[in-house]
Amino acid sequence: MAKFRILCAILLCWAxxxxxxxxxxxxxxxxxIGRDLSVLVDPEGRWGxxxxxxxxxxxxxxxxxxxxxxGFTSARIWLRFEVDFSLVRDQPWYLIQRHPIIDHLVFYAPDGVGGFQSIEMGDTLSFSERIFNHREFIFPLDSSADGTQTYYLEVWGKGALNLELKLASxxxxxxxTYREQMLFGLFFGGLLVMLIYNLLLxxxxxxxxxxxxxxxxGSLIISLLNLNGFGLQYFWPSWPKINEHYPFFVTIGAAALLRYSLIFLDVASRMPVAERWLQWLFRISVVxxxxxxxxxxxxxxxxxxxLVLMVVLSLFAIGWMVWLKGYTAARLYVIAWSLFLLGCVVFSLSNLGLIPHSALTNYAPHIGGGWVAVLLSLALGDRINLLEYQRDSLSRDSEEAMRRHVAEVEQLDRDKLVFMGYLSHELNTPLNWLGSAKMLEAESVPKELRDAVRMVQRGQERLHQLVATSLRYFDLAGRDHQPAHGYCQPMWMLDKMLPDFAAAVDAKSLRIINRLPAELSVLACERELHDVFSMLMDNAxxxxxxxGVIEWLGVREEEALVIRVEDQGQGIVREQLDSIFRPFFMVGSGHHVDGFGLSLPMARVMITQMGGKIWAESAGPGKGAAICIRLPLAPG
Structure with missing residues (x-):
């Protein structure tokens, strides 16, 4: 009876x-075959x-x-399993380790003479040492042997030891393999399309x-290629050392993701404290x-x-808070990180050995990565739509404010013109009273009053010219219709008016050069164009x-004639090139005995109402200036 109990105990122990x-x-x-395995742990890695x-x-x-x-362990794991191939004799069968980032695997198969033959693989070895051109570790099994065959598999490495062992025909x-290649092709193809699309954007x-x-x-794609074994199979088959450094690409991705999130969520203006925390995480990632x-x-x-867990948890929490603060573009960001966070947590806990490894935990980063790639791209588009809406809203508000401002300025201009016109008309009455001073002869008054009489006469004449010039300017600026246009020949107009300036030209020994094209005509009001030419000549x-030399040049530009009046005078600083066309503005001291600062403003009004353009050019003080007029050419 005692022997029977011992035998039962031995059988139970064996079972x-x-x-x-x-x-x-x-x-x-x-x-x-996970549950069909027997396991032996070699803590020091000494057993053979x-x-x-x-x-x-x-x-x-x-x-x-x-x-x-x-999980992460320095021990060597020995696995044993037994197979009976009697039902599939002589058919090809294989042992497959599906998780392709195990550092070392040594497979021991019976050699038929009481010993074992070994095959070593691992992602620390060159891909060319594998028997099959496949991302997974595949060991051939001999199905022709009689009876039950016992196999051993020795596994060790520096990374997490996650095993998914299968027997496959x-x-x-x-x-x-065909199904997975198609799915992975679509997955990585989609990520690559997202990358190129966002790069073009x-x-x-x-x-x-x-x-x-x-x-x-880019870092996500490289990391997933590493995790799936495609990197070693297709991209770096002779450099398996790259597999050990996949954290390098992950940290680059974490740093880029933090910078992206800081910009996308505008954390600096919405949550300054969170912004400082993300900046610290960014610095840690860079280091x-x-x-x-x-x-x-x-x-x-x-x-x-x-680091990955800390970054993803932080971004998830901050994204939620930004969304709750009313930033609607953050909603897709939060939804994207929800699944990615879950995938990262599941994968990390699986690597740490805290939860069981499975196909779901193995592909959790792929599911989360694909999800986040799509939704973050949509989130960027959503952010652009939001920014465009805000921009359009600001543009509409600005446009409305600008319209109101322009209307107010135009009303002020009209009021100013009315006031200045009224003032000029009112000045006529006292000027007419002062006109009687012209009838006084300086010699007919006492000697001590002669200078005063001459001063009154000069002042009355200047005021009369100012009022007359101002009245004309305000009449031109305030009219709401264009003058009658006709065919004008600038060269002949200038030639005809030169005798009127002969005395002034001779007084300063000037030379006038007329190089306007004789064959070109412009469409303009001849009377007002004559006045403009007179003003420009007088000014020059x-x-x-x-x-000095005053040169009139004409150049045809498409369907227009550009007339340049160049002088060798004092020149104009760049900041005043447009100011000289403002009423009462004068270059230099701001005061000229013979001018009021209205001739060029009047010229601009008349040229603009003819459908032309007038502007000034100068190389700087002391280098002369040119007044340019652009007028449409007459048809024909």
Whole structure:
């Protein structure tokens, strides 16, 4: 009886320490074998296949996880499973480790003579050392052997040891690979389209938020390529060391994401305290970029995980607060981060071994990353729409305010013209009284009053000219109709008026050069154009030095004639080139005995009412000036 109890205890112990025999059938394409495994942990990593298949064989414990997860550990994990291929004899079957970022895997298969043959793979080895050109770790199994076969798998690494082991037939492997390649192609293609689209928007709008978002998308794509094994398969097959430095790309993405969020949410003006916190996180992320290269694993992975969780949680909370403060563009931002936050938290907790590993935890970053890429792009568009609405609203308000301002200014101008016209008319009466002073002969009054009489006569004459000139200017500026236009020949008009200025020209020994084209005619009011020419000639003579030259030039520009009146006078500073056309403005001292500062303003009014344009040019003080007139050419 005692022997029977001992035998039962031995059988019970064997049953609890050994996994079930896996027997694939022809109807099976893939089998998850997580719970069919037996597990042995080698804390110091000293044991070999001879130890675990010999003296330590009884130390294996059954796995109770469908997706075994050991987190970050320095121990080596030994896995054992048994397979009976009698139902699928001579058909190709494979052991597959689906999680492609395990540093080292050594697979031990029976060699038929009592020993084992080994195959080593891992993402720290060159991709060319793999048997199959596949992102996952695939080990071939010998289905031609008789009876139950026992296999061992040794796993270790600096990263999280998340296992998803399957047995798959050739058909099952091909079908799943085809489906996944299509899905991943669509996924990464969508991310790439988002990246290019936002890059083009940056070049078009020069909005730095788009540039930071592009950097974030780029780092997200590289990180996910690393996590999925596509990076080692297609982009850096001979440089597996890059896989160890994926935190480098993650920290770049975190820094870019923080800058993007600061701009997008306008945190500086809405929440200054939160802005300072995000600035500190940004500085930490920037520091972690080079540190992540030199910091050894697993510390680089752990600090990277902590940084990602801190950044995502902060952005999620601040996004909520900004949204609650009334910034409607933040709603898509918050919705985007909700799922991405959940994905990052799930993936991080899975890597830390705090929650079971599964297909969902493995692809949580992909789901969250795709979600955030789409919604953040939509959020940028929503932000642009909001900014455009605010801009249009401000534009409408500004336009309305400008209309009111223009109406007020126009009314003031009209009131000013009425007042100045009234004042000029009222000045005529006292001027007429003073006109009697002209009848006085200076010699007919006492000697001590002669200078006073001459001063009164000069003052009366100047006031009379001022009133007459002012009345004409205000009449021109206040009229609401254009003068009658006709065909005018500027060259002949100038030639005809030159004798009127002969005395003034000879007095200063000036030379007048008429280079206006004789064959060109303009459409203008001849009487008023003659007045403008007289004003420009008088102005040029007055400012020209002794022996100077006044040149009249004409150049055809499309359907217009540009007339230039160039002198060699005192010149005009740049700031006063437009001011000289304002009423009563004078260059220099502001006072001239022979002028009132109204000739050029009158010329501008008349030229403008003819459909032309007048302006001044000068290289500076002492370098002369040119008054330019542009008038439409007469048809024909």
């Amino acid at each position: 609890t320490t050994a996994g079930a025999v896996i027997a694939p059938s022809s109807q099976d394409n893939e089998l998850l 296949i001879g130890d675990v298949s010999g003296p330590f064989v009884d130390r294996f414990q059954p796995s109770n996880q469908l997706y075994p997860n050991y 050739a058909q099952g492997l091909v079908e799943r 940056f070049f078009s709008l020069r909005e730095t938020a788009y540039l930071y978002y592009v950097v974030f998308l 972690m970029v080079p540190v992540s290269i030199f910091l050894p694993a697993p510390w680089s992975y752990l600090t990277n995980t902590a 003579i007055r400012v020209s030095p002794e022996g």
